Amino acid sequence: xxxxxLKGGVVKEFENGVTPAEIAxxxxxxxxxxxxxxxxxxxxxxxxxxxxRDCKLELLTFDDPDGxxxxxxxxxxxxxxAVKRLYPNAKCAIGPAxxxxxxxxxxxxxxxxxxxLQKIKAEMKKIVKSGLEIERFELPADEAVAKLTEMxxxxxxxxxSEHSGKGENIxxxxxxxxxxxxxxxxxxxxxxxxxVELTNCTGAYWRGDADKAQLCRVYGIAFPKxxxxxxxxxxxxxxxKRDHNKIxxxxxxxxxxxxxxxxxxxxxxxxxxxxxxxxxxxEDTEQKLGWLLTKTPFMAKSDxxxxxxxxxxxxxxxxILGDPDAEDEGELYALRPMTxxxxxxxxxxxxxxxxxxxxxxxETSTLFRNEAxxxxxxxxxxxxxxxxxxxxxxxxxxxxxxxxxxxxxxxYMLKTLGLYEDVSYRFSQWDPNDRxxxxxxxxxxxxxxxxxxxxxxxxEIPYKIGIGEAxxxxxxxxxxxxNVFGKEDTLITIQIDPMIAEKFGMEYVDRDxxxxxxxxIHRTSIGCYERTLALLIEKYAGAFPLWLAPTQVKLLAVxxxxxxxxxxxxxxxxxxxxxxxxxxxxxxxxxxxxxAQLEKVPYMFxxxxxxxxxxxxSVRHRKEGDLGAMKLEEFVAMAKEEIDTKQIK
RNA sequence: GCUGAUGUGGCGCAGCCGGUAGCGCAACUGAUUCGUAAUCAGUAGGUCAGGGGUUCAAAUCCCCUCAUCAGCUCCA
Numbered sequence: 264x265x266x267x268x269l270k271g272g273v274v275k276e277f278e279n280g281v282t283p284a285e286i287a288x289x290x291x292x293x294x295x296x297x298x299x300x301x302x303x304x305x306x307x308x309x310x311x312x313x314x315x316r317d318c319k320l321e322l323l324t325f326d327d328p329d330g331x332x333x334x335x336x337x338x339x340x341x342x343x344x345a346v347k348r349l350y351p352n353a354k355c356a357i358g359p360a361x362x363x364x365x366x367x368x369x370x371x372x373x374x375x376x377x378x379x380l381q382k383i384k385a386e387m388k389k390i391v392k393s394g395l396e397i398e399r400f401e402l403p404a405d406e407a408v409a410k411l412t413e414m415x416x417x418x419x420x421x422x423x424s425e426h427s428g429k430g431e432n433i434x435x436x437x438x439x440x441x442x443x444x445x446x447x448x449x450x451x452x453x454x455x456x457x458x459v460e461l462t463n464c465t466g467a468y469w470r471g472d473a474d475k476a477q478l479c480r481v482y483g484i485a486f487p488k489x490x491x492x493x494x495x496x497x498x499x500x501x502x503x504k505r506d507h508n509k510i511x512x513x514x515x516x517x518x519x520x521x522x523x524x525x526x527x528x529x530x531x532x533x534x535x536x537x538x539x540x541x542x543x544x545x546e547d548t549e550q551k552l553g554w555l556l557t558k559t560p561f562m563a564k565s566d567x568x569x570x571x572x573x574x575x576x577x578x579x580x581x582x583i584l585g586d587p588d589a590e591d592e593g594e595l596y597a598l599r600p601m602t603x604x605x606x607x608x609x610x611x612x613x614x615x616x617x618x619x620x621x622x623x624x625x626e627t628s629t630l631f632r633n634e635a636x637x638x639x640x641x642x643x644x645x646x647x648x649x650x651x652x653x654x655x656x657x658x659x660x661x662x663x664x665x666x667x668x669x670x671x672x673x674x675y676m677l678k679t680l681g682l683y684e685d686v687s688y689r690f691s692q693w694d695p696n697d698r699x700x701x702x703x704x705x706x707x708x709x710x711x712x713x714x715x716x717x718x719x720x721x722x723e724i725p726y727k728i729g730i731g732e733a734x735x736x737x738x739x740x741x742x743x744x745x746n747v748f749g750k751e752d753t754l755i756t757i758q759i760d761p762m763i764a765e766k767f768g769m770e771y772v773d774r775d776x777x778x779x780x781x782x783x784i785h786r787t788s789i790g791c792y793e794r795t796l797a798l799l800i801e802k803y804a805g806a807f808p809l810w811l812a813p814t815q816v817k818l819l820a821v822x823x824x825x826x827x828x829x830x831x832x833x834x835x836x837x838x839x840x841x842x843x844x845x846x847x848x849x850x851x852x853x854x855x856x857x858x859a860q861l862e863k864v865p866y867m868f869x870x871x872x873x874x875x876x877x878x879x880x881s882v883r884h885r886k887e888g889d890l891g892a893m894k895l896e897e898f899v900a901m902a903k904e905e906i907d908t909k910q911i912k
Numbered sequence: 913g914c915u916g917a918u919g920u921g922g923c924g925c926a927g928c929c930g931g932u933a934g935c936g937c938a939a940c941u942g943a944u945u946c947g948u949a950a951u952c953a954g955u956a957g958g959u960c961a962g963g964g965g966u967u968c969a970a971a972u973c974c975c976c977u978c979a980u981c982a983g984c985u986c987c988a
Binding site: 366374375376377463464465466467468471472473477478479480482508512513519520521522524525580601630632634635636637638639640641643644645648650732741748750752753754755756787790791793794819820821822823824825849850851852853854855856857858859860861867869870871872873874881883888889 | 913914915916917919923943944945946947948949950951961962978979980981982983984985986987988
């Protein structure tokens with residue numbers, strides 16, 4: 264007998280070898296039917312795992328993230344089963360659960376059309392209705408490979424073969440006629456997968472390698488109840504309404520033009536205004552913190568990039584001016600994809616001593632990157648962008664404090680913008696198995712990654728590790744954020760570079776009179792203005808905080824005879840430094856209010872006879888509605904407070 | 913770059929199996945001067961992303977290019 268501690272600390276006795284599924288059943292059929300997976304001593308296990316010692320057991324339902332995971336993973340198997348029934352020649356690759364749902368990759372002659380997906384969905388529903396039990400079994404690796412070979416599943420054979428020789432058994436899950444190589448965990452049957460939607464079908468490379476076969480990836484989502492699916496789909500629709508690429512265009516923040524080219528957006532007055540406000544804020548803040556502004560050229564001869572290593576490691580990503588196949592490469596110029604090697608020249612301008620360090624250079628820097636044509640996305644991925652760039656040269660002793668101050672600056676920016684709660688952290692490391700991509704030796708990387716890891720731990724930053732995500736010259740702390748589609752991008756990056764100073768001969772004379780190479784921190788404080796603008800548009804659905812709003816107050820006259828007073832108010836507000844617009848059209852007040860609301864202007868003044876008589880303005884807030892009449896000075900004081908403290912409302 | 917989808921007046925859409933473009937909103941003009949999310953009437957605007965081809969005839973069929981979207985790969 265073993266003692267199993269259940270929810271709420273209740274300890275029950277069970278026979279040795281009991282499974283979580285059996286325990287769930289003993290508690291009640293309701294629980295048994297809804298349980299998806301088990302957490303045994305904080306480890307997620309399949310419900311069929313025999314328990315052979317005292318332990319703590321949590322029975323995970325769909326409400327638990329790991330429960331959801333198992334649920335979706337089983338749904339992906341149902342998807343594969345349906346595909347195999349309808350398209351017996353399809354070869355199965357992998358089909359995991361993801362953050363929101365699941366996908367399965369298939370090798371098929373022709374990618375699935377929307378009609379195909381409908382058919383597949385219908386077949387999935389049939390499978391679910393049949394309520395097939397899901398069984399688990401294990402085979403030794405060589406037998407597993409033999410079985411999968413017989414099943415004519417080459418991708419599965421490849422996966423199983425990697426495990427042969429390890430001496431471990433390989434697990435399979437089987438439901439009806441469908442068997443899949445899989446580590447699990449899975450549901451006990453397909454029955455609970457009541458509501459399914461196949462959301463998308465796209466291409467995806469086998470093992471994420473662009474040189475390998477391209478497969479057909481079907482994305483889906485599933486829930487135990489139809490109402491949950493409806494709710495989810497509605498939520499996604501709402502999220503898409505915030506898509507910066509849609510409302511950013513509608514609200515006049517930016518546009519694109521076919522004959523200018525991909526990834527080259529036109530920032531319209533509103534978008535340009537927000538970026539200007541952000542930029543002034545960033546530059547002023549950085550200056551106060553001891554950063555020295557530089558302005559360096561947008562292009563340089565190839566020689567510069569050869570020293571920095573960009574020519575070898577980043578050439579494909581650069582816009583090169585001239586014929587790259589020309590004999591004399593010295594005459595080639597390239598637009599800068601990064602600011603680093605330019606700003607280093609400022610450092611190199613004088614002989615440096617340890618007394619000069621840390622030396623902090625910042626720049627509002629426009630960069631050009633020849634991104635592959637399929638990569639562009641609204642303002643988030645573009646070919647020309649402007650970044651709050653900075654490079655900081657310091658001694659090893661200063662590294663931790665300086666790194667910390669860079670993180671603090673980024674945090675301050677994120678908090679001010681209201682994005683702090685929305686980001687996650689990634690410690691981006693090199694991939695030792697992909698040496699081509701990096702400079703430096705194993706020892707150098709181990710050392711600098713060790714240092715960075717220690718600093719991050721001291722800062723108590725909750726990061727995940729990204730292997731192969733480092734820059735070619737050093738590891739990064741990437742501050743990640745998701746767009747409305749759930750796609751993650753880097754908003755801010757702070758990097759430690761122990762290698763490039765040497766390449767450029769950047770030195771300082773230390774206390775002991777010896778010349779040494781400084782550490783360089785590459786960092787951005789607010790990221791790229793275009794991308795940050797995009798995420799702010801999505802965050803606020805276009806309704807910017809007052810301090811960033813392109814137009815802060817819209818003045819609406821009730822009737823034309825009030826316009827003189829209105830323009831007088833405008834003048835006074837502008838004298839206070841506020842951004843004001845007048846809607847002088849001969850429309851009804853309701854119409855003009857509606858327009859201003861749709862434009863998401865923070866404050867509207869409704870001005871009519873009553874206001875002129877009383878010498879007031881009637882204030883309306885876009886969210887709070889009618890705030891009543893007040894003296895202009897009263898409003899200005901209130902608005903200034905809101906602006907100065909950068910309130911978000 | 914790859915897979916798939918899309919590209920019709922400023923925006924959102926119609927235009928089925930080919931016979932030379934419609935609607936709503938916006939814009940403009942006129943009337944209305946009306947206090948917190950849409951006043952009424954009228955006018956103008958597109959050759960259908962661009963180029964080539966098939967055809968007596970193409971927005972509608974075919975090819976190429978460009979751009980947009982989702983995903984992959986890549987990346988701030």
